[in-house]
Amino acid sequence: MRQVEHIVYLCVFISGTTEMCGIWAVFGLTSNIHGQCSSTFYKISHRGPDAWRLEYDQRMKNCCVGFHRLTIVDTIYGMQPMKLHKYPSSMVICNGELYNCKRLAEQYGFEYETYNDVECILHLYHEFGIEECVKNLDGVFGFCIVDIAKRKVFLGRDPYGVRPIFKVLSETGVLGICSEAKGLIEIEHELKGDRKKVAPLPPGTFEEYDLLENGTVKLVRSKKYFSPGDKPAFRPFVLYEDLSPNAHTDNIRKLSH
Numbered sequence: 001m002r003q004v005e006h007i008v009y010l011c012v013f014i015s016g017t018t019e020m021c022g023i024w025a026v027f028g029l030t031s032n033i034h035g036q037c038s039s040t041f042y043k044i045s046h047r048g049p050d051a052w053r054l055e056y057d058q059r060m061k062n063c064c065v066g067f068h069r070l071t072i073v074d075t076i077y078g079m080q081p082m083k084l085h086k087y088p089s090s091m092v093i094c095n096g097e098l099y100n101c102k103r104l105a106e107q108y109g110f111e112y113e114t115y116n117d118v119e120c121i122l123h124l125y126h127e128f129g130i131e132e133c134v135k136n137l138d139g140v141f142g143f144c145i146v147d148i149a150k151r152k153v154f155l156g157r158d159p160y161g162v163r164p165i166f167k168v169l170s171e172t173g174v175l176g177i178c179s180e181a182k183g184l185i186e187i188e189h190e191l192k193g194d195r196k197k198v199a200p201l202p203p204g205t206f207e208e209y210d211l212l213e214n215g216t217v218k219l220v221r222s223k224k225y226f227s228p229g230d231k232p233a234f235r236p237f238v239l240y241e242d243l244s245p246n247a248h249t250d251n252i253r254k255l256s257h
């Protein structure tokens, strides 16, 4: 079992060095939100050479959600923040690759509106809630879901922390999130006198926040849903039983097919 874990670590390390996008969002920032959008958001522009988008919705006052894209799949309809006709009051931003998106559609009868892997996050969340959503994802990810109708914000990170996600939360409920800490430093400075710290969301963790009327948030729960050694809740493409505790080269070959 330990050897299998080491191989998994090695594979995620190798895959994590190649592809990236950048996610960024602020909730409840009343001072200088336009300034933050035009300066801080661009601190991570190197993560997405293909496109960027910033989204404001008057139902979420003092909030802004942004994305720098390195396109992997579905050039046109895979742009983020992603919204679906089926769930018009929600959006998702995600830096990640969800390897089992097709299998999830078959398993649960999801009807996808795009060819983009990130879409499965919105279907899983709406069908089963946030906890089952993160547990069902086979892949690498750092994401933020905003559910405007239910007034909720959720953050999620993959089991081994291959994809990064940082956050800063002030005492007054201002929340900033970003794929890199450097996209939050100016927001941290903006929150003068307020106790706050930029910190990574730990691997294998999801967080749930209430989104209040003025756009600030209140942490409801922070839950570790996976620790190294746990068996995944989804069905892996290569079953544990098919991996050998000794034949590392064979295992790597099987895992990479």
Ligand SMILES: NC(=O)CC[C@H](N)C(=O)O
Pocket: 019, 020, 021, 070, 071, 072, 073, 074, 078, 094, 095, 096, 097, 098, 116, 117, 118
């Ligand atoms: N680099 C990324 O995080 C890509 C996001 C998503 N999988 C896409 O293909 O667009």
